[in-house]
Amino acid sequence: MIAAVINISALVLVLFSLIKDKEKSKQALKIAVLKGLGLAPQLISLVAVIGIIFSFLPPELIKEFLGGDFSLIQVGGAALFGAVMMIPSLIALPLAGSLIDAGASYTPVAAFITTLTMVGFVTIPVELKELGKKITIYRNGLALIFAVIIAFMIGVFI
Known part of the structure; x- marks a missing residue:
């Protein structure tokens, strides 16, 4: 509709x-x-990519690791995974929707998406060169903290 x-x-x-x-x-x-x-x-x-991922990861496995009552381990793992990955949003957002359809909770999926877009461990060398050490550490640290806060807020409101 x-x-x-x-x-x-x-x-x-x-x-x-x-x-x-x-x-x-x-x-x-x-x-x-x-x-x-x-x-x-x-x-x-x-x-x-989504087809390949879901051919190796059955919905039961996704539900076991990312579903049910969310825990700090789930959110932390999803946040860390999102922070170190370099996946375009064009692929990550439908992947997140598919994870939710497969039984994942909103909070870890939100942690994955927010850290994927806000935290840039892969881009740290460029940031260090262009922005300096202090700003790079502050930006990534604060982005990680706020990404996790956003994930928990999404979990509470949805």
Whole structure:
């Protein structure tokens, strides 16, 4: 239902744009199609990665490690895993949805996603060079703390 509302809204707005300025709208649609075709390989790899992960990790195993009543070990492990991984959000977000569908709790999945996007252990060498040691440590430390706080808040509210 939500997807239908979004798609209908987008269609109405595209039609409104075409009525308002046909040339700019055509140019924007051309750019959008080219960008979409550029994303196609990533989207195909997304489906493949999620398929491979779930062929090796049955839902029961995911539910056992990430499901049920969440614990600090679950959240800490998911946060650490997210902090050291370098996964594009395009792949990580659908993966998180699939983990939840497989029985994972919201809190560890939120810890994984928030640390994945906020903490950059992989990028520390670049940050050290560009920002310095003090700022790099503060930024990553605070990002880790706030990512875990956000994960617990999501667990409480959802």
